Structures are given as C-alpha cells and as structure tokens.
Amino acid sequence: MTEGNFTDYVRIYASSGKGGRGSAHLRREKYVAKGGPDGGDGGRGGHVIIRGNANLWTLIHFKFKKHFRAGHGGDGGKSRSTGADGDDVYMEVPLGTVVRDVETKKILFEVTEDKEEIVLLDGGKGGLGNWHFKSATNQTPRYAQTGIEGKESEFILELKLLADVGLVGFPNAGKSTLLSVITSAKPKIADYPFTTLKPNLGIVEYRDFRSFVMADIPGIIEGAAEGKGLGHYFLRHIERNSILLFLVPADADDVAREYNILLNELKRYNPELLDKERLVAISKSDMLDDELKRELKSELDTQLKGVSYMFISSVAQTGIQELKDKLWDMLNPVEV
Structure with a gap:
C-alpha cells in the first residue's frame, strides 16, 4: 500500500429513507357497493448500513463519495x-473502523469482524393504511398515516490499523527501512524527520508459509500525547496492535532514555497500551563494535527492567531472522 493511497480519517453525510404513505383506499367492486376500507401500509424507508470488509485496508473510497442517501419507502x-421498502445503502469499511458522531465526537460503534453489519441510520416507518382505523363507530375511515421522515446526520470514520506488530520509535529510528527489509512493503525512506506521514502496512513472511502483519507508525516526538508533531493522528493506530516493537537507534545518546520517553507518551495517551507485550530492537547496530555492544548490553540489562531487547541492522540484515522468530513466538505463545 502506498502512502498516497492510505486514508484513515473521513467525514461523511448520510440520510435514511422516508417511510411511504399509507393508503386511504375504499374497496369498490361491481357487486360490492360498500366494501369498506382496504388501504395498505406504506413501505419502510431504506436503512444506512455499515458493513465490515476484511479485503479493505483503507478509507480512500470515501474521499470521492461522501454523501449516502437511502431510498424512500413506497x-x-x-x-x-403494502408499499415496497426503500433501498438500503451499504457502506463497506475496513476492519478496525471507528464511527463517531460529528457533534459530540462520541464513539458510536467499532467494526471488527468481516461481513459484520450495523445499522447507522434507521429508515422511517411506513404509515398505516385506513383499514387499521376501521371501528364500529367509523366504518369507512377516509384517512391514513403519512410515513415517518428518515434521519440524517454527519459522521466521522476513523481507521485503527488491525496489525499484529506496531513499530514505535522517534523519527529516523529506521522503522521504514526495517519494514522494507522484513516485508514486501515499499515505504518512503529518506534521512529527515517525519519521512513517514501515514502508516504503512506490510506482510512478514515467516517459516512454513506462515505470516503476520506489521505496521510502521509515523515517528513519535515528546508531547505527542498532547497533539504535538503528528499527535493523535497516529497514536490511535497503536491501540489495535498485539505487540509493540520499540525501535531505538544504536547511535542514540541514551537508548534507555529514548525508550522511556516513547513509553511515557503512550502511557499519557492511553495507559492501557502499557498492558501490551513489548520488545525493544536496537537498530543500526552495525555501527557498534563488540566492545561497545557489550557495554550497551550491560547498561540495558539494568535499565530496561526485564523488557526483552535485541540488536538488529536493517542495512546489514543482521538479527532480522532472530527478530522474526522472537515476534512469532510472542504472537503464538506455546501453551504449557
């Protein structure tokens, strides 16, 4: 998926259909002079329905069509x-889509299963025909109900990536390079901050034709939880990942400090993120000789407080297979 084709936030307008009018018809046949009321009910207005689609990865199709109107009842x-029901309108969304009300910003629901259908707006109920109003004192009612109006509103669709592993790190930590090496994804790579402006997804091919999904999340900076940098724009994607892979470059001034800053930003955004499994990968480790690596290991053993870490180099492609093995074991723990 290219960065330009990835859309994870759209605003749409939707309106359900109006219910059809009930009929006030009176039965009149050749040999039935006063047959009484026989007007039928109006049809239901069309619903606006959200449907999950496991084959979609982005909301880009909503960039070109943002208005959805269901049909009116007959x-x-x-x-x-009875009048015909109005045509329902289906909006296909990728799994992990969150639907919010524009005015309140309240989350209405989330779509997490393939072919899951949720009615966003109910169609208006059809009006009752005049035969419903016949009584002993009113043998020939000449009135019927009009249909109920449909509903209309604006909504926000937000996509939270459903990836197995989420890459977390500062800008230029080497996340895009790792993703390009470990998967078939081709993210934009350059030596300046915020090269990645939108998340990239890649499929990691593992042994015996098995695989898992990895997401490169745009780089975090201090204050991201308050909206600095790319702020909440990307932090919400991390909520869906099973494992968080923290990427810290070996040439950082203080590897443990950078990891703790990243961890603190996630905690301030959503404390529940700290419940996810974590792995620290020291990228660009080809820059370290054996002595520097031993010194760094000694420091990290005490500073990372039991969090697993490993040394990798995307350029030299060292430690990549070991990283795959570790991530696979974390995603598929062996039950004892």
Missing part, C-alpha cells in the same frame, strides 16, 4: 397492498 395500495 406508498401503500388497494387490497391492503
């Missing part, structure tokens, strides 16, 4: 004929 007819 009017009732004679002989108690």
Whole structure:
C-alpha cells in the first residue's frame, strides 16, 4: 500500500429513507357497493448500513463519495397492498473502523469482524393504511398515516490499523527501512524527520508459509500525547496492535532514555497500551563494535527492567531472522 493511497480519517453525510404513505383506499367492486376500507401500509424507508470488509485496508473510497442517501419507502395500495421498502445503502469499511458522531465526537460503534453489519441510520416507518382505523363507530375511515421522515446526520470514520506488530520509535529510528527489509512493503525512506506521514502496512513472511502483519507508525516526538508533531493522528493506530516493537537507534545518546520517553507518551495517551507485550530492537547496530555492544548490553540489562531487547541492522540484515522468530513466538505463545 502506498502512502498516497492510505486514508484513515473521513467525514461523511448520510440520510435514511422516508417511510411511504399509507393508503386511504375504499374497496369498490361491481357487486360490492360498500366494501369498506382496504388501504395498505406504506413501505419502510431504506436503512444506512455499515458493513465490515476484511479485503479493505483503507478509507480512500470515501474521499470521492461522501454523501449516502437511502431510498424512500413506497406508498401503500388497494387490497391492503403494502408499499415496497426503500433501498438500503451499504457502506463497506475496513476492519478496525471507528464511527463517531460529528457533534459530540462520541464513539458510536467499532467494526471488527468481516461481513459484520450495523445499522447507522434507521429508515422511517411506513404509515398505516385506513383499514387499521376501521371501528364500529367509523366504518369507512377516509384517512391514513403519512410515513415517518428518515434521519440524517454527519459522521466521522476513523481507521485503527488491525496489525499484529506496531513499530514505535522517534523519527529516523529506521522503522521504514526495517519494514522494507522484513516485508514486501515499499515505504518512503529518506534521512529527515517525519519521512513517514501515514502508516504503512506490510506482510512478514515467516517459516512454513506462515505470516503476520506489521505496521510502521509515523515517528513519535515528546508531547505527542498532547497533539504535538503528528499527535493523535497516529497514536490511535497503536491501540489495535498485539505487540509493540520499540525501535531505538544504536547511535542514540541514551537508548534507555529514548525508550522511556516513547513509553511515557503512550502511557499519557492511553495507559492501557502499557498492558501490551513489548520488545525493544536496537537498530543500526552495525555501527557498534563488540566492545561497545557489550557495554550497551550491560547498561540495558539494568535499565530496561526485564523488557526483552535485541540488536538488529536493517542495512546489514543482521538479527532480522532472530527478530522474526522472537515476534512469532510472542504472537503464538506455546501453551504449557
């Protein structure tokens, strides 16, 4: 998936259909002079329905169509004929889509299963025909109900990536380079901050034709939880990842400090993120000789407080297979 084709936030307008009018028809046949009321009910207005689609990875199709209107219900007819229901409108969304109300910003629901259908707006109920109003004192009612109006509103669709592993790190930590090496993804790579402006997804091919999904999240800076840098724009994607892979470059001034800053930003955004499994990868480790690596190991053993870490180099492609093995074991723990 290219960065330009990835859309994870859209605003849409939707309106459900109006219910059809009930009929006030009176039965009249050649040998039935006063047959009484036989007006049918109006049809239901069309619903606006959100449907999950496991084959979609982005909301880009909503960039070109943002207005959705369901069909109106048909009017009732004679002989108690009910009007046709209005056509429903289906909006296909990728799994992990969150639907919010524009005014309140409240989350209405989340779509997490393939072919899951949730009614966003109910269609208006059809009006009752006049035969419903017949009584002993009113043998020939000449009135019927009009249909109920449909509903309309604006909504926000947000996509939270459903990836197995989320890459977390400062800008230029080497996340895009790692993703390009470990998967078939081709993210934009350059030597300046915020090269990645939107998340990239890649499929990691593992042994015996098995695989898992990795997401490169745009780089975090201090204050991201308050919206600095790319702020909440990307932090919400981390909520869906099973494992968080922290990437810290070996040439950082203080590896443990950078990791703790990243961890603190996630905690301030959503403390529940700290419940996820974590792995620290020291990238660009080809810059370290054996002595420097031993010194750094000694420091990290005490500073990372039991969090697993490993040394990798995307350029030299060292430690990549070991990283795959570790991530696979974390995603598929062996039950004892």
